[in-house]
Amino acid sequence: GIGGFVLSGVNLFAFLFSAAWMPLTFLFGRRAILGRAPRDFAFATFFLALQCLVGEPVTLLQTGFVLGAYAIAVAIEERRAAHIVRNLLLVAAIGFAALLVSAVQMLPAIDHARDSVRSGGFTFDGVADWGTPPLRFIELVFPDFFGSPVTDSRDPKWGIGLYEGRASPFFLGIYVGI
Numbered sequence: 001g002i003g004g005f006v007l008s009g010v011n012l013f014a015f016l017f018s019a020a021w022m023p024l025t026f027l028f029g030r031r032a033i034l035g036r037a038p039r040d041f042a043f044a045t046f047f048l049a050l051q052c053l054v055g056e057p058v059t060l061l062q063t064g065f066v067l068g069a070y071a072i073a074v075a076i077e078e079r080r081a082a083h084i085v086r087n088l089l090l091v092a093a094i095g096f097a098a099l100l101v102s103a104v105q106m107l108p109a110i111d112h113a114r115d116s117v118r119s120g121g122f123t124f125d126g127v128a129d130w131g132t133p134p135l136r137f138i139e140l141v142f143p144d145f146f147g148s149p150v151t152d153s154r155d156p157k158w159g160i161g162l163y164e165g166r167a168s169p170f171f172l173g174i175y176v177g178i
Helices: 002-007 011-020 022-035 040-052 057-077 082-101 103-115 124-130 134-140
Strands: none
Touching: 002 011, 011 057, 022 040, 022 057, 022 134, 040 057, 040 082, 040 103, 057 082, 082 103, 082 134
16 A cells, blocks of 8 residues: 555565564555544554564654654645644654553663674765665656566676676666655
């Protein structure tokens, strides 16, 4: 139901495991913003906490951004500027409560991050290797301009010029939008 985002990440299980909870987080987050029912707040917190437990930060941040944008849109639609802050505080409270619920996973993960290889950051070569080559942005207008990594996976020509040392990109497709 989320569209291109989910389809682009079918080969990345952490994205899918986190994205699976997005519809329920959005449903109960929306209901909490509109109705202020404690039950909806609790369910929104629970489903966002499940996303926290997956440990995939990009999807988690996107969920928070969409809930925050919706909170602002509701206040603008109601033509009540004072409700913008109130709605954003509610979204922040859902996020904070979700972090508390998922603390059993988040606290050890934060402690472990200091001891992991990634604590030193990434080299420019590593980021450039896994980043999107500028030529791939042609596919925003002409999808699969360079071939499809899914249907052309047996064709050794795909990606040879764009990705040295491997035949497929990190994300199979470039998609803009929600």
